[in-house]
Structure formats: C-alpha cells, structure tokens
Amino acid sequence: MSRKLNVLLVDDSRTVLAQLEHILNEIDDVSIVGMARNGASAIRMATESRPDLVLMDIVMPGLDGLSALRTIKSMYPEMEVAMVSSARGDAQKVEEAFRLGACQVLGKPFDAEIFGALIANTCVVLDQRAADEGGQR
Amino acid sequence: MSVKFFGQFLIDQGEVDASHVREALDLMEDANPTFGEISVKQGFMTTRETVEASAAQRSRDLPFGDMAVELGMLTADQLVEILRLQRSQKLPIGEALVQLGHIETDRLGTLLDAFKADQAEYEVANIDLPDALVNQCATKYILELLPRLLMRVARMQAKVGDVMPFELAPDYADIRVSIPIKGTRGLEVALISDLEFAEQLAMAASGISPKDLDPEMVADGVGEFLNVLSGNAVSAVTKAGHRVELGPPDYEATLSDGWIVELAVGDGHAALVLSVF
Numbered sequence: 001m002s003r004k005l006n007v008l009l010v011d012d013s014r015t016v017l018a019q020l021e022h023i024l025n026e027i028d029d030v031s032i033v034g035m036a037r038n039g040a041s042a043i044r045m046a047t048e049s050r051p052d053l054v055l056m057d058i059v060m061p062g063l064d065g066l067s068a069l070r071t072i073k074s075m076y077p078e079m080e081v082a083m084v085s086s087a088r089g090d091a092q093k094v095e096e097a098f099r100l101g102a103c104q105v106l107g108k109p110f111d112a113e114i115f116g117a118l119i120a121n122t123c124v125v126l127d128q129r130a131a132d133e134g135g136q137r
Numbered sequence: 138m139s140v141k142f143f144g145q146f147l148i149d150q151g152e153v154d155a156s157h158v159r160e161a162l163d164l165m166e167d168a169n170p171t172f173g174e175i176s177v178k179q180g181f182m183t184t185r186e187t188v189e190a191s192a193a194q195r196s197r198d199l200p201f202g203d204m205a206v207e208l209g210m211l212t213a214d215q216l217v218e219i220l221r222l223q224r225s226q227k228l229p230i231g232e233a234l235v236q237l238g239h240i241e242t243d244r245l246g247t248l249l250d251a252f253k254a255d256q257a258e259y260e261v262a263n264i265d266l267p268d269a270l271v272n273q274c275a276t277k278y279i280l281e282l283l284p285r286l287l288m289r290v291a292r293m294q295a296k297v298g299d300v301m302p303f304e305l306a307p308d309y310a311d312i313r314v315s316i317p318i319k320g321t322r323g324l325e326v327a328l329i330s331d332l333e334f335a336e337q338l339a340m341a342a343s344g345i346s347p348k349d350l351d352p353e354m355v356a357d358g359v360g361e362f363l364n365v366l367s368g369n370a371v372s373a374v375t376k377a378g379h380r381v382e383l384g385p386p387d388y389e390a391t392l393s394d395g396w397i398v399e400l401a402v403g404d405g406h407a408a409l410v411l412s413v414f
Contacts, residue, residue: 014353098159108369
C-alpha cells in the first residue's frame with residue numbers, strides 16, 4: 001500500500017464504532033480521523049477532516065446515512081464513501097446507496113477480510129486518480 | 138459474511154466496481170416494467186388510476202400497490218399477482234452486467250454458483266413451530282441464524298431450545314431488547330438475558346475491554362446483535378419474495394404474550410421471546 005488512508009467512521013451504535021475501530025486498527029496504513037454517531041455530525045466531520053474514505057451506517061436516527069451520503073458526495077465528489085448495513089431486507093436502500101455514489105455496501109456482521117479489500121481498492125482508486133490528475137498537468 | 142445482494146458480492150469479489158453496478162441498476166430501471174405498467178397491462182387499473190395513486194403518494198408514505206389497494210383500485214389478490222409478475226419479469230443484475238459487457242456470459246454461471254455457496258449459511262432447514270408462528274417466515278430464519286451469528290460475531294456457542302408458550306419473564310431478564318418485524322402480520326422479537334451474557338456479547342462484538350464497558354454499551358451490544366440477526370433474517374425473507382420491514386430496536390422492551398425459546402449458552406442466561414402483533 002503506497003499511501004496512508006484517512007477514514008471517518010459513522011454509526012449510531014457505539015458497539016459498531018468500537019468494532020470498526022478494532023478491525024481497521026489491524027490494517028496497516030489506515031488512520032481513523034474521527035467517529036460520528038449521526039448523519040449531521042458525519043457531514044461536519046467530513047468537512048473538517050476531509051477523509052479519503054467514509055464508512056457510514058445506512059439507518060441512523062436523525063439525518064440518516066443515505067441523506068448524509070447525498071450531501072457528502074455533492075460537496076466532495078472525490079470522497080469515497082462505503083455504506084454499512086445490517087441488511088434490514090431493503091434492496092431499495094442498497095440500490096439507492098449505489099446510485100448516490102457509494103463505492104460499496106457492506107453487510108453486518110462484518111467480515112474483516114472484506115475491509116482489507118475495501119481499503120486496498122480505495123487506495124488503488126485514489127492512486128489512479130492522482131496519476132490521472134498528474135498526467136493532465 | 139451477511140445476507141447480501143449479487144451486486145455487493147461481485148464488488149467484494151473484485152469482479153466489477155460500483156460504477157458497473159450503477160450502470161446495471163440504470164439498465165434494470167429502464168428494462169423492468171413498473172408496478173403501474175403491469176397493473177394497466179393486466180387490466181387491473183386504468184392509466185388515470187395509476188396517476189391518481191401516484192399523486193396520492195405525495196401526501197402519504199405508502200408503496201404504490203398498497204396505496205392503490207387503499208384507494209379501492211386494486212384487490213389484495215391483484216396486488217399479490219402484480220408483485221409476482223414484477224418479480225418474474227425483472228431483469229436480474231447479473232444479466233444486466235452481461236448485457237453491458239462487464240461480465241462474460243460464460244462466467245455468470247460460475248459467479249452465481251459462488252454467490253449461492255457464499256449465501257448457503259443463510260438457508261434454513263425445517264423447524265417445528267407452533268401454528269400461530271408457522272406463517273411468520275422470519276421466525277425460522279431467526280432461530281436458524283441465531284447460533285451461527287452468535288458464533289460468528291462473538292465466538293459464543295448457543296443451542297436453541299424448544300419453542301414454548303411465554304407467560305412471565307424469567308428472573309434473569311435484566312436486559313430486554315426487542316425489534317419489530319412488520320409484514321402482513323407483525324412479529325416482535327425480543328432478546329432477553331442476564332448481565333453476564335450481555336457483557337460477554339457486548340465485549341466480543343465490539344472488541345473492547347471489560348474496563349471500558351458501561352451499561353449503555355452493554356445494552357447497545359445486545360441491541361446491535363439483535364439488529365443484525367433480525368436484519369439478516371428480513372433480508373433472507375425479502376429475497377424469498379415476502380414483504381417485510383424492520384422497525385427500530387426498543388431497549389426497554391415490554392414483553393407480550395407469545396413464545397419463549399431458551400438459549401443454552403456458555404456464559405449466563407438468554408432467551409428469545411416472540412410475539413405476534
């Protein structure tokens with residue numbers, strides 16, 4: 001991995017935030033830049049810390065994950081956002097997440113290997129984007 | 138591993154990326170007939186009625202079909218028939234990805250087999266249930282998935298006991314979290330336990346140490362487990378063609394008459410309480 005990836009975690013459950021932190025701390029070159037517990041805080045923290053990747057729950061009280069995803073992608077199209085879902089049987093929400101620009105929708109319970117792949121893929125996307133931008137100068 | 142849709146699985150496998158899935162969803166939207174289009178084609182509704190039902194949705198948050206039934210434009214049987222036709226005529230995402238050239242035709246079968254194997258954990262065997270619970274298709278998934286998820290999430294072994302009538306909460310039930318599953322008939326699923334079981338579950342699920350554990354975190358850990366369990370059950374039921382929806386968890390659940398399923402667990406005591414509403 002050629003870069004340090006800054007990640008923002010968003011979930012209303014403290015258990016899930018702790019679990020995500022635990023999993024990501026096991027992956028090299030990942031830095032957790034913040035943790036938010038609702039969509040509004042996520043938008044504020046995304047603005048302040050400009051993470052490379054946001055990991056965000058779909059269903060949250062107050063401003064939910066899909067609304068926050070829409071706002072974040074409109075403000076920062078280059079920010080990668082992966083949504084987290086406890087499934088909840090709603091294919092429409094999963095489809096909506098992809099339509100709004102999510103790079104993946106991860107199901108619970110979490111599979112640590114999937115996070116490794118997600119981080120690696122995100123780094124590839126960011127490296128490619130940086131190379132493209134460099135080539136255009 | 139969780140119940141997932143084929144598009145998510147393909148991204149996990151590195152076969153496609155999110156932009157390919159987005160293209161496929163757009164193609165599916167163009168190709169798949171809408172509920173209104175099918176209802177008109179079947180002669181169940183007029184075009185004017187579909188416009189009226191659609192307009193009525195602006196003031197009430199109801200799916201189109203449910204709104205049409207409520208307005209007397211469709212019968213319940215016609216609603217079921219249209220949903221069946223909609224499912225049967227839907228362009229699958231795998232086919233859409235093949236049409237778009239993101240997956241080779243020859244490879245689709247292999248990937249579908251791999252997806253089926255990945256999701257095999259969520260297929261359930263026949264479980265004997267009381268008559269009143271037989272139609273609650275989510276019940277079987279919940280009872281079948283519970284020990285597997287408990288092992289997967291918390292490395293805790295559990296054996297599901299018999300389904301018994303529930304009258305009074307056991308003395309050990311310090312933690313009572315419930316979640317409603319809404320469908321044609323509703324099912325309230327409550328996970329009750331003593332503190333020992335709840336703390337073990339919260340610690341194992343979150344990865345935090347006992348010194349960092351507080352009462353909110355303990356209840357949250359049990360609630361999150363129930364959320365994941367019910368969410369995966371609902372997903373599996375939805376994929377089987379049923380219409381169900383999960384409500385928010387209640388961390389101070391009032392237990393209603395129904396059934397109790399004791400769980401034989403290594404640490405502490407726990408049970409599921411199921412009530413039909």
